Amino acid sequence: MKLIDAHLHLDKYKNKEVDSILTGSDWLEAVVAVSFDLKSCKRNLQLSSKYQKVKPAFGFHPEQGLPSEVDFSSLIDWMTLHRAEMIAVGEVGLPYYLRQEQRVSRAQYGQYIELLETFMKLAKEWNKPIVLHAVYDDAPIVCDLLEKHSVEKAHFHWFKGDDKTIARMIENGYFISVTPEIVYKEKIQKIAQIYPLAQMMVETDGPWPFEGPFSGKITQPAMIKESISMLAKIKKLTETEASERVLENTKEFYSI
Template sequence: MKIIDAHIHFDQYEKDKRDVILQEMNAAGIDYIISVSTNLESSIKNLALSKDDRRIKAAFGFHPEPPLPEKAVIDQLIQWIKENQGNMIAIGEVGLPYYARQASRSEMFPYESYVEILERFVTLAAELHKPIILHAVYDDAPVVCDLLEKHKIASAHFHWFKGDKQTMKRMIQNGYFISVTPDVIYEREIQELVKEYPLELMMVETDGPWPFEGPFSGQSTHPKMIQPSISKISELKNIAVKEVSEILYENTSQFYTL
C-alpha cells in the first residue's frame, strides 16, 4: 500500500531517528510526510528539512497548547509565513488549547486570546489560499467550525479529531477532513469515530513523535505504524484494505495537492 503520513512533527525527532525514518520510508510505502510546525523556530526547521528531502512537505503555524505568546511573536511568525508561503503546503498546526485549559482549571485562563490568535491564522489561510491543519477537539471544535464558516474556509483538516456527533455531522456537511492515528487499533472512541465519519473525508497520521500504547508500547513512533491503522479502518468500515488504502492516499494527495 502507498501511504502519506498526514500529520507528523518531524522536526521534533532527533536526527538519528529522522535518518532512520527517511531510510525506511520507501520500503514501508511512505511516499510523503506532512511535517507540521509549532512556532517560528519549528517552522524554520521544517522548511530546511523539506528542502533537504522532497518527500517532506512543510506546514507552518503555532501550536495552541503552550503558554500564550506575546502579540509580537505571532506577528513575526505570520510575517515569516507570508515571506515563505511558496515553500509550505498548509497553515498548521493551529487551533485551541483544550488540554492546557483542562489542566489549568482556572477561570482566568485566556481562552479568548487563543481564539483571536487562531482567527488570525484562519484569515491567513484564506488570504494565502492554503489548507489549514487544526488542533481542535471536544468543545473547542464547534468554536473552530464557527471561525472556518465565518471566513469561508473549505480546506480544513482536523487532526486526531475527537468530539460529539452533532459537531461531527456539521464537519461532514462542510466537507472537513479528519485524520486517524494508530490509537484506532485500541481506542474505542476512535473506532466509533471511524465507523461514523465518511472514508472520503479521512486521512491517516502518526502525530509522531507522540508515543502510542497497545501493540506500539515502547516503540518510537514511525510512519509505518499507519499500515496497521489502515487495516483496522478496513475492518471497521468493512471495505477491502486495498480500496481503503487507495482512498486514503487519494484523499490526502488531492487535499494537499501532492
C-alpha cells in the first residue's frame, strides 16, 4: 500500500519528527506540505530541498489575523519568485472558526475574501491547484469565487458542509480530502458516502490532534491507513483498491 498525505503542516513538527515521518515509512510516497504564512512557506521550501517526498504549497492560512499590506506584499513577491518550486497555492480560504468566536468583523471578512481572490488569480495564472480551508457556510462563497475566477483545480481539505454545496462541488469537479475523523465521526462518513471516490484524497492535517482511537497520540501520516480502511468499507472496496484509487487521484491532481 502506497499513500500520500494530501494535507500536512510539516513545518509545525520538530526536526527529529520530520525525519522520522519522511524516512521511516516506505509506504509514504509523498506529503503535501501546506503553509501558514511566509515563515512557514520558507520552512516548507527548505524541507522540500532536503526530502524528495515533500511537495510544498505556499499561502496564508485564514484562521489568523489579517496581514499588513507590507507583509502580504512580501508573501506574494516571495511566492512569485518561488512559484516553480511549489506544487499548489495553499493553504488559503476564509476564517470560519474566527468568525464563530466573533473575532472577525464584517469589514474584515471582506478583506479575507479579497486576499483569497488574489490567491485564486495567482493559482489560475500559474496553472496551480488551490488548497482551500472552506467549511460550512463559507464553502458556497468560496465556490462562487472559484467559478468567478474560472479556477477548476480546487481541493477542499477536511471539508464539512451541506448536501447542496456538496452536490455543487461534485458537479464542478472539486476534490475533498478526509482526515482520521472518518474513523469515528458519522458526519464525515456521510460525506464520504456521497462524494465520488474519484474526487477524494486522504490527509491528516497534522499535527492537529484527533479523538476516538487516536486520542492522546501525536498525529502522524500513518493514521491515513485507518482512514483508508474506513473509506474502503464505506465504498465497499478492498483496502488495496481504495488505497490505489486514492493514490492515483492525489498524484493526478497534484501532478506528482
